[in-house]
Amino acid sequence: MLNPSLRGKAVAVCGSTQERHGIVLAKSELAKKAGIKTGMVNWEARQKCPDLIVVPPQYDQYLKYSKLTQEIYRRFTDKVEPFGMDECWLDVTESVGIFGSGMDIAREIKETVKKELGLTVSIGLSFNKIFAKLGSDMKKPDAITVVDEGTFREKVWPLPVDELIYVGRSTRNKLAKYGICTIGQLARADAELLQRVLGKNGIRIWIYANGRDISRVMETGWESPVKSIGHGITCTADLKNDLEVWKVLLELSQDVGHRLRTHELCAGGVELTVKDSGLHARQFQTRLAVPTQSPMEIGKTAKILFEKNHHWEMTVRAVTVRAINLMDWNDPRQIHLLDDMAKRQKQERLEDAVEEIRRRFGKRAVHSALLMGDIKIPDSKIHQVVLPGMMHE
Template identity: 55%
Template sequence: MNNFYASVECMLDPALKKYPIAVCGSVEERHGIVLAKNYKAKAFDVKTGDAVWQAKQKCKDLVVVPPHYEEYIKYSKLARSVYERYTDQVEPYGMDECWLDISGTESLFGSPEKVANEIRETMKFELGLTISVGVSFNKIFAKLGSDMKKPDAVTVIPKDTFKEKIWGLPAADLLGVGRATQRVLDSYCIRTIGDLANTDPEFLRRRLGKNGVVLWNYANGNDLSLVAKKDFVSPIKSVGHGITTVADLEKPEQVWPVFLELTQDIGHKLRVHGLSAEGVAIHIRDNTLNTRQWQTKIALPTQSPMIIAKTAFQLFEKRYGWNNPIRSVTVQAINLVPQDTPRQIDMFMDAAKQDKLERMEKCVEDGI
């Protein structure tokens, strides 16, 4: 859906349509960044992730509106109800995007391009929202196609001519190529999707790990992943919690209690889902909005908030250079396994002590 948050806000208040607008988090609660913008704001180079003050510097007439998440959820569900008229294989990708598998429905609804245009018109007529649709033979190229023409458009990427259609596009347009990956690719003059497709996959593996081979397959049209059915619940891969602090954090002793507070929620969620963590990841955003992230393993799978917090803090002290004060902190429990997974005991690890700590924490949480 095009400029989803901003488009919903313009429907709720049609007077906004004539202005450049940005949906922004609360400045008072220090979530003051641009979450979405309309095309009028985009014309002034207002970008998602800009601080509010930066966005207003770029566009002095910018109208800032707060987010109304309950409305976004409502319209997201309404959109999916439209998609489900054509298939039960509807896989959400965030609140405003979905993959649909309409294989085998041609005798019912016509060609894929016809279906795409029909959905596009239905969304405008019934919901007042414009969408851009990508039609292709796999999920990655369908997503790429949806980004190629905006707003209110359909792009078809056929299997027999996809190289001509997309190999000239920037590699950064491909799903999975983030800023860090793009910097690595740029350093080896891999600028386009075609460059990526024609690079030795073993070279990419050495430079980018297994993700390098995944991207090589994507660029060559080898994505074989299936579209999940609408009621499919994907397994939990991580459990996290983050906070934007009321004031910038300037010393380690201010960071430790934040980690400890965040991991109470994480430990509770792990127990609810019957999972233990074998690793911890931290995401640190400083007051210039630069974000760094690191991860590490935990010696034994755990649900303990204290162990997760200590592991996170040790990682933080080892990696964060304190070039700037800290604006927000997120902790994630990663590499999750069922809580009853047998542990490979290391002779130097006190598993009994860890079990005792976890039982004590559970008793405290349960009020026993």
């Protein structure tokens, strides 16, 4: 829309290769037909489609138009639940008396978005959130797909199993070992087997495949309770030793500690995810003796987890630090017999002062000398964009 000369061509939005975000984030229909897939690395995409036009992401524009489209949605219903930047569930059950049938509302939304914003939208119309999401992906661009309660088996069950939400590559591969390759085969599979193979997620996707999802669309403005707070990053170059990893852990922990303060929460535990240069990810976690907001304490705990569990067979590509087992900061907390409370209180006063300086003069107004220079973290804020997580149920 912003560059009409790109219309009708094979175009892909790709992250920066220099900053290790070199994957396809979105693609045009022509690029899709050439075999380009979301998540494919840039060089592979260019091999599949030599004429591919690569453009950088424009998150400010995505966020702007996401907000504008949601404002249009809210003209038709107050139940609008975002799912990432560019998708929403709408419950229009109580709107049909005003605006007509679900199909009428879908058509009106599609035409309004096109007229006012110049964008096309693809809409799935169904009796539950799972099949509405599935329908929106079945036909693109500028389309409406209906998945009826009475006929969904004929339309949905022949599809590959990974067309279903929350069935990713790993889950697809596990299911394939048991001969489960389509959504219909998943629906007809033994629920107990799925639970043994996939845990709680096995039961969840079995329910989804059978059209039994009953989760509701949340009202506009509803916020999910914060269950964990984390910050992850793909480094600009592989980390090769403990010191390089410690610098990144400490930097990530600054953000985690700040967000804990913003939400008036404290961490009862720390979780660390490490992805090596072979793209294999491992996750570790531990409890804290005393709940904390301290970036230094969170960072040091993550450092201990790393040094205990990573044996340097491969270099490190990406790291995530997450505060877990969250508690309200104002709730009473059990002190630890061997903890030096005077030292802890002094550290908290120091970090209060640092937080206030950063609030007034900016994030980099005061920081650890260890974090000066190149610590292999990209300058861009691409990694801070929140992508879809679990839907509200």
